[in-house]
Amino acid sequence: MTPRRQVTFRGGGFAPRRRRFAALAAFALLCGVWELAGRQGWISPIFLPRPGAILAALAALAGSGALTIHLRDSLFRIAAGWSLGTIAGFAAGLAIGLFSLARSAGIPFVSALFPIPKIALLPLMILWFGIGEGSKVATIALGVFFPTVVSVYAAVDAVPRNMIRMAQSFGVPPVAIRAEVVLPGAWP
Numbered sequence: 001m002t003p004r005r006q007v008t009f010r011g012g013g014f015a016p017r018r019r020r021f022a023a024l025a026a027f028a029l030l031c032g033v034w035e036l037a038g039r040q041g042w043i044s045p046i047f048l049p050r051p052g053a054i055l056a057a058l059a060a061l062a063g064s065g066a067l068t069i070h071l072r073d074s075l076f077r078i079a080a081g082w083s084l085g086t087i088a089g090f091a092a093g094l095a096i097g098l099f100s101l102a103r104s105a106g107i108p109f110v111s112a113l114f115p116i117p118k119i120a121l122l123p124l125m126i127l128w129f130g131i132g133e134g135s136k137v138a139t140i141a142l143g144v145f146f147p148t149v150v151s152v153y154a155a156v157d158a159v160p161r162n163m164i165r166m167a168q169s170f171g172v173p174p175v176a177i178r179a180e181v182v183l184p185g186a187w188p
Contacts, residue, residue, distance in 0.1 A: 077133065081140025089145040093152025097186070098178060103153075110149050118143040152186070159185035 031051045037043045038050030045053065061067040095102040096110070118139060125135040125142075159182050167177045 077136050077140060081137045082144050084137065085141035085144025086148055088141070089148025090152055092145070093149040094156065096149065097153035097156025098182065106149075107153075110146060114146040114150065118146075155186035155188075156182060 034043070034048070035050050035052055038045060038048070038053070049057075058067070061070070092102075092106060092110075096106040097103070121142065122135065122139055125138045129135040129138050163181050163185060164177060167181050172180070
């Protein structure tokens with residue numbers, strides 16, 4: 001009888017190993033090919049400007065001070081739209097999660113409107129709010145509103161019902177149950 005020998009594990013080739021600079025090298029290669037294709041005329045600068053041209057335009061905007069102005073305006077729009085969408089979405093999601101009438105009326109609307117790309121509604125926003133800041137803020141708010149509604153009413157639904165029933169059995173008023181059991185239970 002021959003002695004048993006240890007068989008080496010050959011599955012190590014499939015174990016992922018971290019390559020520190022692979023992503024950076026791939027990005028640099030992509031930018032290099034892109035720059036070369038732009039310089040050779042293979043890609044029209046109208047459709048896809050070269051990385052060098054983009055960096056030059058960025059430097060010109062930063063040097064003139066226009067970049068700071070545009071960045072400030074964009075951050076204002078994002079903050080205003082996110083705030084409005086979050087507040088409205090939180091209120092609607094809480095109502096849908098807590099009240100049967102709001103759930104019956106709200107879920108069909110949310111289910112129908114949530115899949116629509118919000119940027120597709122931009123022409124309507126321009127008609128309703130004009131070409132200025134209102135339509136931009138409203139588009140951002142609408143983009144934030146629906147995911148917030150869905151997250152909040154799902155979180156309210158995820159609160160363990162035995163906690164609510166226990167509070168009811170101790171005679172806790174419904175307003176206190178919402179404030180002391182449902183809201184803290186929905187935060188995670």
